[in-house]
Amino acid sequence: MRPVYPRASSYPDFARLVDRDKAQVDRRVFVDKAIYQAELQQIFARAWLFLAHESQIPNPGDFLRTSMGEDDVIVVRQRDKTVKAFLNSCPHRGNRVCMVDAGTRARGFICNYHGWSFGIDGALRGTDGKVYETDETFEKAQIGLTPVAQIDSYKGLIFATFDPQAPSLEDFFGPFTWYLDIMLDNDEGGTEFVGGAIRSIIDCNWKFPAENFVGDILHAFWTHQSGAQAILGGAVDLGKRYDELAFQASVYGHGIESNLDKVGNTRTLGYPELVDYVFDLSEKARDRLGDIRARAIGAISSCTVFPNFSFLPGQNTFRVWHPRGPGKIELVAWTLVNKNAPEHIKELYRKGTMMTFSPGGVFEMDDGENWEYATRVNEGFVTRHQPLHYALGLGTEDAASEMPGHVHRGSLNDANQRLFYTRWAEFMKYDNWTDLQNGETAPPVRRAQAAE
Amino acid sequence: MPDLLNIARPFGDLDRPVDVETEREVTRWLHLEARLLDAERYQEWIDTMIAPDIRYWMPDMDTRRRDDPRGTFRHGESAYFDDSWHELSVRVRRYNEPSAWADNPATRHAHLISNIEVHATDDDGVYAVFSAFTNVRNRNEADQDIVHGRREDVLRRSDGRLKLVRRRIFIVQNILLSKNLNTFF
Amino acid sequence: MMIELCDSGAIRDGEITRVTAPGFPAVAIARHNGALYVFPDRCPHADESLAEGWIEDGRVVCGVHFAEFELGSGEVHNRPVGCPNLSFFRCEDRDGKVFATLAVEA
Numbered sequence: 171m172r173p174v175y176p177r178a179s180s181y182p183d184f185a186r187l188v189d190r191d192k193a194q195v196d197r198r199v200f201v202d203k204a205i206y207q208a209e210l211q212q213i214f215a216r217a218w219l220f221l222a223h224e225s226q227i228p229n230p231g232d233f234l235r236t237s238m239g240e241d242d243v244i245v246v247r248q249r250d251k252t253v254k255a256f257l258n259s260c261p262h263r264g265n266r267v268c269m270v271d272a273g274t275r276a277r278g279f280i281c282n283y284h285g286w287s288f289g290i291d292g293a294l295r296g297t298d299g300k301v302y303e304t305d306e307t308f309e310k311a312q313i314g315l316t317p318v319a320q321i322d323s324y325k326g327l328i329f330a331t332f333d334p335q336a337p338s339l340e341d342f343f344g345p346f347t348w349y350l351d352i353m354l355d356n357d358e359g360g361t362e363f364v365g366g367a368i369r370s371i372i373d374c375n376w377k378f379p380a381e382n383f384v385g386d387i388l389h390a391f392w393t394h395q396s397g398a399q400a401i402l403g404g405a406v407d408l409g410k411r412y413d414e415l416a417f418q419a420s421v422y423g424h425g426i427e428s429n430l431d432k433v434g435n436t437r438t439l440g441y442p443e444l445v446d447y448v449f450d451l452s453e454k455a456r457d458r459l460g461d462i463r464a465r466a467i468g469a470i471s472s473c474t475v476f477p478n479f480s481f482l483p484g485q486n487t488f489r490v491w492h493p494r495g496p497g498k499i500e501l502v503a504w505t506l507v508n509k510n511a512p513e514h515i516k517e518l519y520r521k522g523t524m525m526t527f528s529p530g531g532v533f534e535m536d537d538g539e540n541w542e543y544a545t546r547v548n549e550g551f552v553t554r555h556q557p558l559h560y561a562l563g564l565g566t567e568d569a570a571s572e573m574p575g576h577v578h579r580g581s582l583n584d585a586n587q588r589l590f591y592t593r594w595a596e597f598m599k600y601d602n603w604t605d606l607q608n609g610e611t612a613p614p615v616r617r618a619q620a621a622e
Numbered sequence: 623m624p625d626l627l628n629i630a631r632p633f634g635d636l637d638r639p640v641d642v643e644t645e646r647e648v649t650r651w652l653h654l655e656a657r658l659l660d661a662e663r664y665q666e667w668i669d670t671m672i673a674p675d676i677r678y679w680m681p682d683m684d685t686r687r688r689d690d691p692r693g694t695f696r697h698g699e700s701a702y703f704d705d706s707w708h709e710l711s712v713r714v715r716r717y718n719e720p721s722a723w724a725d726n727p728a729t730r731h732a733h734l735i736s737n738i739e740v741h742a743t744d745d746d747g748v749y750a751v752f753s754a755f756t757n758v759r760n761r762n763e764a765d766q767d768i769v770h771g772r773r774e775d776v777l778r779r780s781d782g783r784l785k786l787v788r789r790r791i792f793i794v795q796n797i798l799l800s801k802n803l804n805t806f807f
Numbered sequence: 808m809m810i811e812l813c814d815s816g817a818i819r820d821g822e823i824t825r826v827t828a829p830g831f832p833a834v835a836i837a838r839h840n841g842a843l844y845v846f847p848d849r850c851p852h853a854d855e856s857l858a859e860g861w862i863e864d865g866r867v868v869c870g871v872h873f874a875e876f877e878l879g880s881g882e883v884h885n886r887p888v889g890c891p892n893l894s895f896f897r898c899e900d901r902d903g904k905v906f907a908t909l910a911v912e913a
């Protein structure tokens with residue numbers, strides 16, 4: 171029984187729903203069932219998707235359950251310290267073999283239905299020898315849990331893809347790693363997740379939160395007025411040097427928007443000690459990261475790794491928006507800290523994300539309803555034929571920037587969101603990675619080289 | 623009784639039921655609290671019912687094997703609330719803002735409290751209280767969220783008033799089946 | 808009757824090895840803290856191979872449903888429903904060869 175990795179197809183009609191020239195997106199991408207199924211095939215069965223942080227499964231047999239798209243997946247640390255991931259479904263009748271969120275030092279996974287037993291390497295260990303060993307045609311060695319096609323990690327974050335043809339994880343990021351390092355490599359010793367995860371259901375299309383984190387600082391002023399008042403006693407402030415320093419950057423649909431105010435995001439967690447910690451960290455990180463990135467560690471900033479993995483520098487919330495149908499997501503959120511941070515700093519991050527970016531948090535509380543209604547109104551047949559406006563900041567491209575990717579001036583801009591949907595359209599249209607890695611969202615340098 | 627106030631420590635089995643008068647007093651206190659929360663009188667709630675040294679904890683529930691030593695929750699890991707007075711008061715301040723959009727238009731609340739058991743402790747005027755709750759929130763036309771759970775409270779009498787010093791809240795959901803928690807429990 | 812199974816030097820501490828003697832079902836040989844143990848290579852639970860399991864804290868662990876059997880007494884722990892204890896064959900190390908009494912297999 172060999173793993174079957176579904177083939178990609180091509181949906182040019184869906185790709186056309188993103189209109190680059192008019193900077194408009196057709197709302198059917200948020201509600202249409204056929205488009206959603208195409209997303210599972212074209213995007214979630216091909217892109218590298220976030221699975222876990224290495225620190226969550228330190229020892230052999232440590233495991234957790236997550237999703238890749240709607241596919242249930244087990245991630246488990248092997249005896250040789252590598253990590254494997256499998257579909258959480260028994261090859262016998264398909265029952266889920268791992269029923270729990272996580273665990274430590276598992277010996278294997280036994281299916282509750284007929285007792286088939288799989289090692290932490292996914293191989294079938296045995297079943298019931300009284301029955302199967304006497305069956306001469308039964309080939310135990312050929313049976314196992316379906317592995318992901320490729321798995322790899324980048325500075326502590328583990329990703330996988332179901333596509334054997336997908337380029338390496340590094341190529342999938344391209345030069346976007348330069349921006350990821352703001353959070354993942356600002357301190358020697360690396361990072362870890364605080365224990366546990368917060369999961370919640372939001373009745374919205376997965377792309378709304380993903381595009382929100384890819385480049386929508388605009389909403390903070392209106393949506394999060396109340397949270398900012400509660401914590402800061404005033405409005406969200408983009409810092410004195412906004413005009414000079416704020417930017418958006420995008421590579422292959424991954425995007426980050428940032429002001430370089432050093433601690434604007436960290437300040438919203440409400441703990442002065444954390445602000446001091448980030449100021450120091452930013453100073454120290456200049457050697458590792460240079461001035462620009464050192465200023466971004468705690469700045470007002472947000473980021474999405476295409477398609478559905480997002481985080482906030484400075485506030486340190488990391489999250490995945492798992493699709494659960496066109497109108498529903500499961501949000502899983504963790505808190506990232508530097509391993510070398512003092513314990514009380516880690517504790518303040520844990521408390522800070524809880525007070526801001528968790529279901530009862532003063533910021534997240536007001537996000538969900540926006541995304542739910544932005545999705546739900548499109549049930550209206552006429553409504554969903556009205557295109558949406560993504561035209562803020564046309565003509566702000568900063569071609570002279572020395573930073574990698576498509577860089578735009580000003581973080582109050584729809585540039586990253588336009589590129590996010592352009593990437594979405596590329597996935598809909600292209601059935602192969604050569605086209606996918608050389609389209610409009612590819613880094614400008616790469617496109618220039620290809621043109622020569 | 624410092625142990626009772628340790629937020630990470632479960633009550634276990636308590637077997638010192640209080641007299642009827644005290645039980646009625648505590649029950650009335652819990653019902654008043656529910657009524658204030660229903661009416662979104664959060665400022666009054668924190669000012670008059672919450673002690674300054676409050677610990678208010680609501681962990682998220684993991685699904686774990688029965689033999690997993692970690693259990694379904696662990697103090698110090700992720701949680702919905704792990705608040706002292708400072709964090710609770712920040713949350714209350716947000717509700718006071720007219721631009722708290724998830725609460726404007728107003729949410730309709732019902733906090734139903736039951737299964738109340740009141741036990742005496744080694745300290746006079748300090749009570750260990752079990753209760754269960756159903757919280758219903760309804761918004762706009764048809765948005766409804768229901769959360770069921772249990773609580774372990776420590777109430778302390780000072781200056782003649784009972785105040786909440788410790789609350790552990792255990793809900794029955796694993797994935798929170800709501801987009802937010804725009805209330806207290 | 809004692810049957811010769813293999814060179815005792817081939818059985819390494821902490822490991823379980825599968826051995827077949829002509830005319831008998833396969834047996835498993837384990838060495839733990841120097842001592843040798845010989846038992847059927849068939850888990851008393853559901854007949855899966857015990858040689859494919861491992862030794863942990865002085866117990867043979869079946870790799871299939873994780874029944875654990877104490878080396879020596881054979882007492883079962885983490886017991887799958889209906890799983891009896893494991894019985895061992897009498898065995899000895901005679902001039903560098905492992906011998907065991909396979910005739911009285913349980």
Ligand code: FES
Nearest residue numbers: 260262263281284
């Ligand atoms: S479905 Fe898993 S053992 Fe039958």
Ligand code: FES
Nearest residue numbers: 850852853869872
């Ligand atoms: S076959 Fe050994 S435990 Fe089931």
Ligand SMILES: [Fe+2]
Nearest residue numbers: 389393533537
């Ligand atoms: Fe937001």
